[in-house]
Amino acid sequence: MMLDRGLVFMSDTRTNAGLDNISTFRKMAIWEDPGERSITLMSAGNLATTQAVVSLLDERSKSPEDRTPSLLGVPSMFQAARMVADTLREVIAQHADTGQRADSTFNATLILGGQIKGGPHRLFLIYPEGNFIEAAKDTPFFQIGETKYGRPILVRAYDPQMSFEAAMKLLLVSFDSTLKANLTVGAPFDFHCYETDSLKTGWTGRVASDDPYFQSVSERWGDALRDALDMLPDFALTSKPDPDAL
Amino acid sequence: MMLDRGLVFMSDTRTNAGLDNISTFRKMAIWEDPGERSITLMSAGNLATTQAVVSLLDERSKSPEDRTPSLLGVPSMFQAARMVADTLREVIAQHADTGQRADSTFNATLILGGQIKGGPHRLFLIYPEGNFIEAAKDTPFFQIGETKYGRPILVRAYDPQMSFEAAMKLLLVSFDSTLKANLTVGAPFDFHCYETDSLKTGWTGRVASDDPYFQSVSERWGDALRDALDMLPDFALTSKPDPDAL
Numbered sequence: 001m002m003l004d005r006g007l008v009f010m011s012d013t014r015t016n017a018g019l020d021n022i023s024t025f026r027k028m029a030i031w032e033d034p035g036e037r038s039i040t041l042m043s044a045g046n047l048a049t050t051q052a053v054v055s056l057l058d059e060r061s062k063s064p065e066d067r068t069p070s071l072l073g074v075p076s077m078f079q080a081a082r083m084v085a086d087t088l089r090e091v092i093a094q095h096a097d098t099g100q101r102a103d104s105t106f107n108a109t110l111i112l113g114g115q116i117k118g119g120p121h122r123l124f125l126i127y128p129e130g131n132f133i134e135a136a137k138d139t140p141f142f143q144i145g146e147t148k149y150g151r152p153i154l155v156r157a158y159d160p161q162m163s164f165e166a167a168m169k170l171l172l173v174s175f176d177s178t179l180k181a182n183l184t185v186g187a188p189f190d191f192h193c194y195e196t197d198s199l200k201t202g203w204t205g206r207v208a209s210d211d212p213y214f215q216s217v218s219e220r221w222g223d224a225l226r227d228a229l230d231m232l233p234d235f236a237l238t239s240k241p242d243p244d245a246l
Numbered sequence: 247m248m249l250d251r252g253l254v255f256m257s258d259t260r261t262n263a264g265l266d267n268i269s270t271f272r273k274m275a276i277w278e279d280p281g282e283r284s285i286t287l288m289s290a291g292n293l294a295t296t297q298a299v300v301s302l303l304d305e306r307s308k309s310p311e312d313r314t315p316s317l318l319g320v321p322s323m324f325q326a327a328r329m330v331a332d333t334l335r336e337v338i339a340q341h342a343d344t345g346q347r348a349d350s351t352f353n354a355t356l357i358l359g360g361q362i363k364g365g366p367h368r369l370f371l372i373y374p375e376g377n378f379i380e381a382a383k384d385t386p387f388f389q390i391g392e393t394k395y396g397r398p399i400l401v402r403a404y405d406p407q408m409s410f411e412a413a414m415k416l417l418l419v420s421f422d423s424t425l426k427a428n429l430t431v432g433a434p435f436d437f438h439c440y441e442t443d444s445l446k447t448g449w450t451g452r453v454a455s456d457d458p459y460f461q462s463v464s465e466r467w468g469d470a471l472r473d474a475l476d477m478l479p480d481f482a483l484t485s486k487p488d489p490d491a492l
Contacts, residue, residue: 148394152423156471168481177398193483203483217478224477225402228470232463235414237439237449 001141001167002123004160006202007113007194010171011042012145012179014186022183028190029054031061031071034200037116039071039080040192044145045108045128052091053108057084077114077122081132084112089130109144114194121196149181150174164193164203169217172207176218187214247387247413248369250406252448253359253440256417257288258391258425260432268429274436275300277307277317280446283362285317285326286438290391291354291374298337299354303330323360323368327378330358335376355390360440367442395427396420410439410449415463418453422464433460 001008011027025047032038041057043050060070074080088110095106112132113123123135125142135142141154153174162170168191178185187209194202207214247254257273271293278284287303289296306316320326334356341352358378359369369381371388381388387400399420408416414437424431433455440448453460 148427149398151427152395152398153471153475155426156468157475159472163480164483165480166475168483169478170475172481173475173478180401181394181397213479213481220478221474222402224474225399225471226405228467228474229399229403229412229416229419231470232415232419232466233459234409234411235418235459237410237414 001154001158001171002113002121002135002160003140003162003164003167004196005164006196006198007040007115007121007123007192008164008167008171009040009042009111009113009190009192009194010168010175011190012175012185013188013190014184015047016184019183022186024186024188025051026190028192029058030192030201030204031057032201033072035117036199037072037114038194038199038201039077039112039114039116040194041084042111042144043108044110046106049088049091049095049106049108050110053084053087053110056087056091075116076119077112077116077124080114080116081112081122081124081126081134084110085126085130085132088126088128092128111142111144115196115199117199121194146178146182146185149178153177164195168193172214172217173221176214176221187211189214247400247404247417248359248367248381248406249386249408249410249413250442251410252442252444253286253361253367253369253438254410254413254417255286255288255357255359255436255438255440256414256421257436258421258431259434259436260430261293262430265429268432270432270434271297272436274438275304276438276447276450277303278447279318281363282445283318283360284440284445284447285323285358285360285362286440287330288357288390289354290356292352295334295337295341295352295354296356299330299333299356302333302337321362322365323358323362323370326360326362327358327368327370327372327380330356331372331376331378334372334374338374357388357390361442361445363445367440392424392428392431395424399423410441414439418460418463419467422460422467433457435460 013024013026014022015025016022027043029041057071061072071080074083092106107128110126112126115121124132126132140160141158157170175189189207192204259270259272260268261271262268273289275287303317307318317326320329338352353374356372358372361367370378372378386406387404403416421435435453438450
């Protein structure tokens, strides 16, 4: 999510290979060179694919003697997005090339955001085909994975001027709606709040399912929703039976 | 939706054969024999299939001299669900048998609800395969078609003791969330509120997109949601950078 004051990232940690085989894996990776850049990557889709992408990017960034450009070397966020997108496409192509068949595809979708010195903070959504789109004022946030249940509250309550604290609340409420409807999404939630022009990792952490704040928000959000609905006027059932309906 | 006081049905009217080809069609049909029974059917999926199902059921119910049992003749809601499910399966099988290929499948899903004298009011979800499930206390409402965007508010705000007027408001708010996110769902909305043991069609009608009540609820719901979120405490960003995150 893109705010005036920076970027807020949140990812769940549930992965599954069928309903009877779920695990917890981090889906957020951060690369930083303090004073120079901070780049965050979140992933959805095939875990083997996304882990391979992160590992490849990570290896490159840890071999500075290597001439291969890395996320810590690219000059702009646009170049970073291109590098990540190319890596994603290569990994998917590699797996597909073996001719193996899998029940699910090797596809994955990524969200990449951050800032590199000399440029603004930017946010990208990267498709498995290796192309990508950038967040702008009209579409200031991206979702990947199970996006639908949590979307209505994001659309309604997003405000570019909101604080990190309010944005975190909004994202947790959005995830909570998804959690209640889809077993393939689950706590804990990893987060990163990046402050514009800080050029270093900001607030990061993990919100567990038994986190007192998360539990309280989850419980109180139900009441708050019901109260909000109560405040709206009821529908007036004055209509007569409609002959067309029969 | 199943309430203590009866059943509330609501359907949109948008159908599409591609984003560039949308139309308005009624997706709700009602059969009644006042004092004896009232049965409501809603459909999602292939329009040719669902219209054929409704026409077949309709023809049967209008030829009382015919020995074929009809929705106006079956002795119970369970038998009504079986008849509708069989009809649906036959229609789908017929189309599939021709060997024609279509871009989309001929599948459809139905919601059937109502009451027949001597039995309780019941609500069924009928699958294209011709089997069906019944609503119960644990799952007191069904959705078909684009179900995800509108589900969180239903889960949170449903109350079996709510009035028809409040239930209508809830359904319109739920549809409004879907409307804002999926172009294949669109107003006007048809509705039917059936009162338990009335054994006749209750309040029916159509809510247009420019209906002043619907417009007001849609606008005020956004504000109400933001207010509700504001009332919850913000997240406290006290966490330190997480070394695992890097």
